[in-house]
Amino acid sequence: MIIEYPAKSYERCTKKQLLTVAYALEAMRDRAVARAEKAEAAIERVRAIHTPVPVYTQMCDYSDYNCDRPHVEDRDGYEYHKDGPTEQVCAVCSENEEYSPGIIPWPCPTLEALGGDS
Ligand SMILES: [Zn+2]
Numbered sequence: 001m002i003i004e005y006p007a008k009s010y011e012r013c014t015k016k017q018l019l020t021v022a023y024a025l026e027a028m029r030d031r032a033v034a035r036a037e038k039a040e041a042a043i044e045r046v047r048a049i050h051t052p053v054p055v056y057t058q059m060c061d062y063s064d065y066n067c068d069r070p071h072v073e074d075r076d077g078y079e080y081h082k083d084g085p086t087e088q089v090c091a092v093c094s095e096n097e098e099y100s101p102g103i104i105p106w107p108c109p110t111l112e113a114l115g116g117d118s
C-alpha cells in the first residue's frame with residue numbers, strides 16, 4: 001500500500017491529515033509484523049526438522065572374526081562399531097538415499113542457507 005503523504009511537512013498538517021497518516025502507518029506496521037511472524041514460523045519449522053543425529057563412523061573390518069564389540073548395520077549392510085566414534089549428520093537431508101554418499105553432515109546446507117547459529 002502506498003501512503004499519500006501530505007506535500008507539506010507534518011508540522012503544517014491538519015489533525016485530520018495526521019490521523020490519516022498515523023492510521024495508515026499502523027495498518028502497514030501490522031501487516032509487516034504479521035508477514036515477519038509468518039516467515040519466522042516457516043524458518044523455525046525448517047530448523048525443527050533438520051536436526052542432528054549421530055552416525056557411527058568406525059567400520060568393522062572383520063579382520064577379527066571374534067570381534068565382540070557391539071555393532072550397528074547401515075542401510076547398505078556394513079557394520080559399524082557402536083562403541084566407536086560418531087559424527088553428527090542431518091536427520092532429514094541424510095534420509096535421501098538417492099544422494100551419494102547419502103550422509104549429509106550437520107549443520108547441513110539447508111541450515112547454513114538459513115544463516116544464524118544453526
Ligand atoms: Zn567389529
Ligand SMILES: [Zn+2]
Nearest residue numbers: 050090093108
Ligand atoms: Zn538438513
